[in-house]
Amino acid sequence: MDEPGTVVIVSRQGSDWTWPLHVLAERYAYRVVLAHSFSEALTTMATIHVDLAIAEDHAGEDAGLTFLTGLRVSHPDITRIYVTSNSDCISEPALSQAAIYQFLLKPVDASQLGLLVERALETRELARRHRILSREFKISGDGLIFGERKNAAFRAESQRFEKLVYVSAKMAELCDLARQAAKTELPILIEGETGTGKELLARAIHYNSMRRASPLLVQNCGGVPDELLQSELFGHKRGSFTGAISDRLGLFRAADGGTVFLDEISEVSPSFQVSLLRFLQEGEVKPLGSDRVTHCNVRIIVASNRRLKNLVARGEFRQDLYFRLKGFEFEVPSLRERPEDIGPLAEFFAAKHADAIGRKILGITANTIEKLSSGEFPGNVRELENEIRRMVALAKDGEYLTTRNMSATLLAASPRRSSEAVAFLPEGVTLKDQVESLEKQIVSRALVRNHWNQSRTANELGLSRVGLANKIKRYSLNEHGQQHQ
Structure with a gap:
């Protein structure tokens, strides 16, 4: 593994x-x-x-x-x-x-x-590999029956960072950095559109950190009044405000030794920004209605669907707090920026929701994946999951998911032209020369796609590290000067 x-x-x-x-x-x-x-x-x-x-x-x-x-x-x-x-x-x-x-x-x-x-x-790993091979043979055969697999390109096996599923280079680079960031104690700032998976990334970072045995507590800050937000995070004493009928510990003290994830941090007021900044600087927690100050050891991860840097420039967010929060800064790309992830995500959600309702789904036809990949998905991964969940609900037991299960909006979407769709053009006169030119192009593109990460490229192409190194040497490929078709 x-x-x-x-x-x-x-x-x-x-x-x-x-x-x-x-x-x-x-x-x-x-x-x-x-x-x-x-x-x-x-x-x-x-x-x-x-x-x-x-x-x-x-x-x-x-x-x-x-x-x-x-x-x-x-x-x-x-x-x-x-x-x-x-x-x-x-x-x-x-x-x-x-x-x-x-x-x-x-x-x-x-x-x-x-x-x-x-x-x-x-x-378990042997069974997983057997399923992958069986599925590839099965889909190839069924593609011939349905006529829906014409010129279908081979898709690399998806990768995972906990519940994040991807094949794109953008997500691979982001998750590689997130794995490194998880091992530190620095605050994390995650930005990205709604539905891209910011909370999933935050949870993955926590459970890959040294704090994973301690709690991860979540608070959405959007639309929450200051007094309530102060109470939720810092706690309060009984009688400190109307409705405070008992003491409240607060998330910071409850998560001592662990992580607190604050979503929609861009929506908090200037006065709360001051309180949060002091906590980040000193680790001090003072419950509402109390004169006693305690200290907590909590890692902060925040998320925003608006760029904090732009809010700082407009004077809507404190610059000192922004610099405190961005120990590591991540921007989760929207789904339209990584359409190659749509297929693996669709298959993941199909299996998930089929299992949830006890329905056997054989897979998703290539034509359906192609149609899904044409969608814009303004709601990002969350919208894609809802679409697949609906398709699973409409499918019969023992069927493939096909375009007849798809919503009318997606069916009407125009095909998306991907930069990866550029044809491989063989060069040379003899068959040997043309085959070698195609192999050079395939290896070259895979290296560029994986940002010259040779371990990931070798895994994608089904090669050993030594085998890939030999091909790089044979075709005189290099990271800065390679000629990429």
């Missing part, structure tokens, strides 16, 4: 997972998230990409097994392991219904668990 897997453990009260956690995280380098309830585990799975779930029960209980059975429907791609203290309580039909990979008896041997998780994730 390209990256270590993510394991969620749903522990029961009184259970000690210290050593198994250490083995999984240190010896195998897995990212391990410990959840203390089933609801907490589901929230985690909705937030980050999870590969394997472990649920435990005590003697005479089967809530953990019931939870894993539910995961088979809601999250079928997650591998499931069951832990119990009493083998007599295990029912073979129940285990079969949950489709668990394996069960273990307590006390859990950490080394055995580590080996089991490693084998389970290896099996």
